[in-house]
Amino acid sequence: MKREKNRFLPLGKSNVPASGSGRLYSVLSPPFDNRAQLSQHRIGPPKPALTGRPGASTTSNLTSRAVSWGPVGTSTPTHSCSTTRSAAFEICRKRGFKVMAHANNPDAVKNAIRLGVHSIEHGYIMDDECIALLLEHGTWYVPTLAISHLTASQATNPFEAAWVADRGLSHALCCRAEAASDVHARWFRKALDTGVRMASGSDIRPLKEAALLEMGLWVRDGATPWQTLVAATRRGAEVCGVGAELGTVESGKLADLIVVGANPLGDITNVRRLQLVLKEGRVVSNKRHLSGAVP
Numbered sequence: 001m002k003r004e005k006n007r008f009l010p011l012g013k014s015n016v017p018a019s020g021s022g023r024l025y026s027v028l029s030p031p032f033d034n035r036a037q038l039s040q041h042r043i044g045p046p047k048p049a050l051t052g053r054p055g056a057s058t059t060s061n062l063t064s065r066a067v068s069w070g071p072v073g074t075s076t077p078t079h080s081c082s083t084t085r086s087a088a089f090e091i092c093r094k095r096g097f098k099v100m101a102h103a104n105n106p107d108a109v110k111n112a113i114r115l116g117v118h119s120i121e122h123g124y125i126m127d128d129e130c131i132a133l134l135l136e137h138g139t140w141y142v143p144t145l146a147i148s149h150l151t152a153s154q155a156t157n158p159f160e161a162a163w164v165a166d167r168g169l170s171h172a173l174c175c176r177a178e179a180a181s182d183v184h185a186r187w188f189r190k191a192l193d194t195g196v197r198m199a200s201g202s203d204i205r206p207l208k209e210a211a212l213l214e215m216g217l218w219v220r221d222g223a224t225p226w227q228t229l230v231a232a233t234r235r236g237a238e239v240c241g242v243g244a245e246l247g248t249v250e251s252g253k254l255a256d257l258i259v260v261g262a263n264p265l266g267d268i269t270n271v272r273r274l275q276l277v278l279k280e281g282r283v284v285s286n287k288r289h290l291s292g293a294v295p
Protein backbone atom coordinates (compact mmCIF):
# COMPACT_ATOMS: atom_id res chain seq x y z
CA MET A 1 0.00 0.00 0.00
CA LYS A 2 2.70 2.45 1.04
CA ARG A 3 4.80 1.62 -1.98
CA GLU A 4 1.77 2.03 -4.26
CA LYS A 5 1.02 5.45 -2.82
CA ASN A 6 4.61 6.57 -3.05
CA ARG A 7 4.58 5.56 -6.67
CA PHE A 8 1.63 7.76 -7.46
CA LEU A 9 1.62 10.68 -5.07
CA PRO A 10 4.68 12.66 -6.23
CA LEU A 11 3.41 12.82 -9.77
CA GLY A 12 1.32 15.63 -11.11
CA LYS A 13 -0.27 13.23 -13.48
CA SER A 14 -0.28 9.62 -12.47
CA ASN A 15 -1.18 6.38 -14.10
CA VAL A 16 -3.10 3.64 -12.40
CA PRO A 17 -3.63 0.16 -13.78
CA ALA A 18 -7.21 -0.51 -14.80
CA SER A 19 -8.62 -3.66 -13.32
CA GLY A 20 -8.87 -6.74 -15.44
CA SER A 21 -6.27 -5.59 -17.93
CA GLY A 22 -2.71 -4.37 -18.21
CA ARG A 23 -3.85 -0.90 -19.29
CA LEU A 24 -2.96 2.26 -17.47
CA TYR A 25 -4.94 5.42 -17.19
CA SER A 26 -4.32 8.87 -15.88
CA VAL A 27 -5.28 9.82 -12.38
CA LEU A 28 -5.11 13.43 -12.75
CA SER A 29 -4.67 17.00 -13.68
CA PRO A 30 -5.10 20.09 -11.50
CA PRO A 31 -8.49 21.00 -10.06
CA PHE A 32 -10.84 22.58 -12.55
CA ASP A 33 -11.51 26.23 -12.01
CA ASN A 34 -13.93 27.18 -14.74
CA ARG A 35 -16.71 25.73 -16.84
CA ALA A 36 -14.59 25.43 -19.99
CA GLN A 37 -12.15 23.19 -18.18
CA LEU A 38 -15.03 21.25 -16.74
CA SER A 39 -16.10 20.25 -20.22
CA GLN A 40 -12.57 19.51 -21.41
CA HIS A 41 -11.15 17.47 -18.58
CA ARG A 42 -12.70 14.09 -18.81
CA ILE A 43 -10.71 11.25 -17.56
CA GLY A 44 -11.34 7.74 -18.61
CA PRO A 45 -9.31 4.69 -19.47
CA PRO A 46 -9.35 2.99 -22.83
CA LYS A 47 -11.54 0.08 -21.93
CA PRO A 48 -14.00 -2.32 -23.44
CA ALA A 49 -17.61 -1.33 -22.82
CA LEU A 50 -20.53 -3.58 -23.60
CA THR A 51 -21.18 -1.79 -26.85
CA GLY A 52 -17.93 0.15 -27.22
CA ARG A 53 -15.87 -0.05 -30.34
CA PRO A 54 -12.81 -2.16 -29.73
CA GLY A 55 -9.84 0.05 -29.02
CA ALA A 56 -11.89 3.20 -28.62
CA SER A 57 -11.42 5.15 -25.44
CA THR A 58 -14.60 5.95 -23.62
CA THR A 59 -15.43 8.85 -21.39
CA SER A 60 -18.38 9.92 -19.37
CA ASN A 61 -20.28 13.15 -19.64
CA LEU A 62 -20.68 13.28 -15.91
CA THR A 63 -17.12 13.92 -14.82
CA SER A 64 -16.56 16.95 -12.66
CA ARG A 65 -13.62 17.11 -10.31
CA ALA A 66 -13.80 13.38 -10.58
CA VAL A 67 -11.63 10.50 -11.49
CA SER A 68 -13.16 7.86 -13.64
CA TRP A 69 -12.04 4.60 -12.12
CA GLY A 70 -12.90 1.79 -14.33
CA PRO A 71 -13.72 -0.74 -15.02
CA VAL A 72 -13.71 -1.61 -11.32
CA GLY A 73 -15.10 -4.85 -12.58
CA THR A 74 -16.60 -5.95 -15.84
CA SER A 75 -19.24 -8.59 -16.30
CA THR A 76 -16.47 -11.01 -15.41
CA PRO A 77 -15.12 -11.13 -11.85
CA THR A 78 -13.15 -8.15 -10.57
CA HIS A 79 -9.43 -8.64 -10.98
CA SER A 80 -7.98 -5.44 -9.61
CA CYS A 81 -5.87 -5.75 -6.51
CA SER A 82 -7.66 -4.40 -3.44
CA THR A 83 -4.46 -2.66 -2.33
CA THR A 84 -4.23 -0.84 -5.65
CA ARG A 85 -7.88 0.17 -5.46
CA SER A 86 -7.49 1.45 -1.91
CA ALA A 87 -4.37 3.38 -2.90
CA ALA A 88 -6.14 4.99 -5.85
CA PHE A 89 -9.08 6.07 -3.69
CA GLU A 90 -6.71 7.36 -1.01
CA ILE A 91 -4.80 9.44 -3.55
CA CYS A 92 -8.04 10.92 -4.87
CA ARG A 93 -9.21 11.70 -1.35
CA LYS A 94 -5.96 13.52 -0.59
CA ARG A 95 -6.24 15.54 -3.79
CA GLY A 96 -9.90 16.35 -3.30
CA PHE A 97 -11.14 14.40 -6.29
CA LYS A 98 -14.31 12.42 -6.34
CA VAL A 99 -14.23 8.97 -7.88
CA MET A 100 -16.76 7.60 -10.31
CA ALA A 101 -16.66 3.83 -10.81
CA HIS A 102 -17.63 2.00 -13.97
CA ALA A 103 -18.80 -1.04 -12.06
CA ASN A 104 -20.61 -3.85 -13.76
CA ASN A 105 -21.16 -6.62 -11.24
CA PRO A 106 -22.28 -6.82 -7.60
CA ASP A 107 -18.82 -7.23 -6.10
CA ALA A 108 -17.45 -4.29 -8.07
CA VAL A 109 -20.38 -2.10 -7.02
CA LYS A 110 -19.99 -3.02 -3.34
CA ASN A 111 -16.20 -2.60 -3.36
CA ALA A 112 -16.51 0.86 -4.85
CA ILE A 113 -19.24 2.02 -2.47
CA ARG A 114 -17.33 0.79 0.58
CA LEU A 115 -14.26 2.71 -0.62
CA GLY A 116 -16.35 5.88 -0.77
CA VAL A 117 -17.02 6.22 -4.49
CA HIS A 118 -19.06 9.25 -5.56
CA SER A 119 -21.03 7.49 -8.30
CA ILE A 120 -21.58 4.04 -9.75
CA GLU A 121 -21.79 3.98 -13.54
CA HIS A 122 -23.60 1.15 -15.34
CA GLY A 123 -24.39 -1.32 -12.53
CA TYR A 124 -25.72 -3.78 -15.09
CA ILE A 125 -25.86 -6.56 -12.55
CA MET A 126 -26.48 -5.79 -8.89
CA ASP A 127 -28.11 -7.48 -5.92
CA ASP A 128 -30.18 -6.37 -2.94
CA GLU A 129 -27.05 -5.64 -0.92
CA CYS A 130 -25.87 -3.23 -3.64
CA ILE A 131 -29.17 -1.36 -3.42
CA ALA A 132 -28.94 -1.26 0.38
CA LEU A 133 -25.39 0.11 0.22
CA LEU A 134 -26.30 2.72 -2.42
CA LEU A 135 -29.07 3.92 -0.11
CA GLU A 136 -26.99 3.77 3.06
CA HIS A 137 -24.06 5.72 1.61
CA GLY A 138 -26.12 8.08 -0.53
CA THR A 139 -24.01 7.03 -3.52
CA TRP A 140 -25.12 8.19 -6.95
CA TYR A 141 -26.15 5.62 -9.54
CA VAL A 142 -25.91 6.49 -13.24
CA PRO A 143 -27.40 3.48 -15.05
CA THR A 144 -26.31 4.21 -18.66
CA LEU A 145 -29.12 2.10 -20.10
CA ALA A 146 -28.04 2.78 -23.68
CA ILE A 147 -25.03 0.51 -23.31
CA SER A 148 -27.18 -2.61 -23.03
CA HIS A 149 -30.39 -1.41 -24.69
CA LEU A 150 -29.33 -0.01 -28.06
CA THR A 151 -29.09 -2.80 -30.61
CA ALA A 152 -31.01 -3.23 -33.85
CA SER A 153 -33.46 -5.72 -32.38
CA GLN A 154 -34.16 -3.52 -29.36
CA ALA A 155 -34.61 -0.19 -31.15
CA THR A 156 -38.18 1.06 -30.74
CA ASN A 157 -38.17 4.39 -32.56
CA PRO A 158 -36.46 6.03 -35.55
CA PHE A 159 -33.93 7.85 -33.37
CA GLU A 160 -32.70 4.64 -31.78
CA ALA A 161 -32.72 2.79 -35.10
CA ALA A 162 -30.67 5.56 -36.73
CA TRP A 163 -28.10 5.57 -33.93
CA VAL A 164 -27.76 1.78 -34.11
CA ALA A 165 -27.39 1.83 -37.90
CA ASP A 166 -24.76 4.55 -37.75
CA ARG A 167 -22.84 2.81 -35.00
CA GLY A 168 -22.46 -0.45 -36.90
CA LEU A 169 -22.07 -2.56 -33.78
CA SER A 170 -20.49 -5.96 -34.22
CA HIS A 171 -22.62 -9.05 -33.78
CA ALA A 172 -20.58 -10.04 -30.73
CA LEU A 173 -21.16 -6.70 -29.01
CA CYS A 174 -24.89 -6.85 -29.79
CA CYS A 175 -25.08 -10.30 -28.22
CA ARG A 176 -23.32 -9.07 -25.07
CA ALA A 177 -25.61 -6.05 -24.85
CA GLU A 178 -28.77 -8.07 -25.37
CA ALA A 179 -27.69 -10.65 -22.80
CA ALA A 180 -27.37 -7.88 -20.20
CA SER A 181 -30.42 -5.85 -21.17
CA ASP A 182 -33.13 -7.48 -19.05
CA VAL A 183 -31.11 -7.72 -15.87
CA HIS A 184 -29.89 -4.14 -16.36
CA ALA A 185 -33.49 -2.94 -16.69
CA ARG A 186 -34.50 -4.87 -13.59
CA TRP A 187 -31.84 -3.30 -11.35
CA PHE A 188 -32.50 0.14 -12.85
CA ARG A 189 -36.15 -0.21 -11.84
CA LYS A 190 -35.29 -1.54 -8.39
CA ALA A 191 -32.95 1.38 -7.75
CA LEU A 192 -35.55 3.84 -8.98
CA ASP A 193 -38.35 2.36 -6.88
CA THR A 194 -36.29 2.23 -3.70
CA GLY A 195 -35.17 5.86 -3.92
CA VAL A 196 -31.49 5.49 -4.84
CA ARG A 197 -29.97 8.83 -5.89
CA MET A 198 -29.90 8.58 -9.67
CA ALA A 199 -28.88 10.77 -12.58
CA SER A 200 -29.11 10.31 -16.32
CA GLY A 201 -25.79 9.98 -18.09
CA SER A 202 -24.04 7.92 -20.70
CA ASP A 203 -20.72 7.08 -22.22
CA ILE A 204 -21.98 6.42 -25.73
CA ARG A 205 -21.30 8.93 -28.46
CA PRO A 206 -22.06 11.51 -29.65
CA LEU A 207 -22.94 13.14 -26.33
CA LYS A 208 -25.89 15.06 -27.80
CA GLU A 209 -27.53 11.83 -28.90
CA ALA A 210 -26.43 10.01 -25.75
CA ALA A 211 -28.38 12.40 -23.55
CA LEU A 212 -31.56 12.21 -25.64
CA LEU A 213 -31.48 8.46 -26.20
CA GLU A 214 -30.86 7.78 -22.53
CA MET A 215 -33.95 9.78 -21.56
CA GLY A 216 -36.11 7.68 -23.86
CA LEU A 217 -34.71 4.51 -22.36
CA TRP A 218 -35.44 5.64 -18.80
CA VAL A 219 -39.10 6.06 -19.73
CA ARG A 220 -39.19 2.74 -21.56
CA ASP A 221 -37.81 1.00 -18.46
CA GLY A 222 -40.43 2.46 -16.14
CA ALA A 223 -39.40 5.96 -15.08
CA THR A 224 -42.00 8.68 -15.50
CA PRO A 225 -41.15 11.50 -17.93
CA TRP A 226 -40.90 13.82 -14.92
CA GLN A 227 -38.43 11.54 -13.11
CA THR A 228 -36.46 11.37 -16.34
CA LEU A 229 -36.36 15.13 -16.88
CA VAL A 230 -35.25 15.69 -13.28
CA ALA A 231 -32.57 12.99 -13.62
CA ALA A 232 -31.23 14.68 -16.76
CA THR A 233 -31.24 18.21 -15.37
CA ARG A 234 -31.28 18.81 -11.61
CA ARG A 235 -29.73 15.44 -10.70
CA GLY A 236 -27.20 15.64 -13.52
CA ALA A 237 -25.99 18.98 -12.21
CA GLU A 238 -25.88 17.70 -8.65
CA VAL A 239 -23.83 14.60 -9.43
CA CYS A 240 -21.35 16.83 -11.29
CA GLY A 241 -21.09 19.19 -8.35
CA VAL A 242 -22.52 22.16 -10.24
CA GLY A 243 -26.04 22.11 -8.79
CA ALA A 244 -25.60 25.63 -7.44
CA GLU A 245 -25.38 27.12 -10.93
CA LEU A 246 -27.08 24.64 -13.27
CA GLY A 247 -29.86 22.07 -13.34
CA THR A 248 -32.96 24.09 -12.56
CA VAL A 249 -34.52 27.35 -13.69
CA GLU A 250 -33.97 29.54 -10.66
CA SER A 251 -32.94 33.06 -9.89
CA GLY A 252 -29.16 33.30 -9.64
CA LYS A 253 -28.40 30.27 -11.78
CA LEU A 254 -26.94 30.29 -15.26
CA ALA A 255 -29.64 30.67 -17.91
CA ASP A 256 -28.94 27.55 -19.97
CA LEU A 257 -32.39 26.73 -21.31
CA ILE A 258 -34.18 25.06 -24.17
CA VAL A 259 -37.71 25.67 -25.39
CA VAL A 260 -39.35 22.72 -27.11
CA GLY A 261 -42.35 22.59 -29.43
CA ALA A 262 -44.43 20.04 -27.52
CA ASN A 263 -44.79 18.81 -23.96
CA PRO A 264 -42.08 16.28 -23.01
CA LEU A 265 -44.22 15.11 -20.10
CA GLY A 266 -46.60 13.69 -22.73
CA ASP A 267 -43.84 12.16 -24.87
CA ILE A 268 -40.24 12.35 -23.76
CA THR A 269 -39.01 12.43 -27.38
CA ASN A 270 -40.53 15.92 -27.59
CA VAL A 271 -37.28 17.18 -26.01
CA ARG A 272 -35.94 16.83 -29.57
CA ARG A 273 -38.38 19.44 -30.90
CA LEU A 274 -36.06 22.33 -30.23
CA GLN A 275 -37.45 25.78 -30.82
CA LEU A 276 -35.00 27.90 -28.87
CA VAL A 277 -31.66 27.35 -27.16
CA LEU A 278 -30.27 29.83 -24.65
CA LYS A 279 -26.72 29.57 -23.39
CA GLU A 280 -25.93 31.68 -20.34
CA GLY A 281 -28.83 33.94 -21.22
CA ARG A 282 -27.98 34.40 -24.91
CA VAL A 283 -30.04 32.90 -27.72
CA VAL A 284 -27.68 30.62 -29.64
CA SER A 285 -30.28 28.83 -31.76
CA ASN A 286 -33.71 29.97 -32.85
CA LYS A 287 -35.92 27.61 -34.83
CA ARG A 288 -39.27 29.12 -33.90
CA HIS A 289 -39.97 29.84 -37.57
CA LEU A 290 -39.75 26.11 -38.29
CA SER A 291 -42.91 24.35 -37.21
CA GLY A 292 -42.23 21.32 -35.06
CA ALA A 293 -38.49 21.65 -35.56
CA VAL A 294 -36.29 18.72 -34.66
CA PRO A 295 -32.50 18.71 -34.40
Ligand SMILES: [Zn+2]
Nearest residue numbers: 049102121203
Ligand atom coordinates in the same frame (compact mmCIF):
# COMPACT_ATOMS: atom_id res chain seq x y z
ZN1 LIG B 1 -18.33 3.16 -18.69
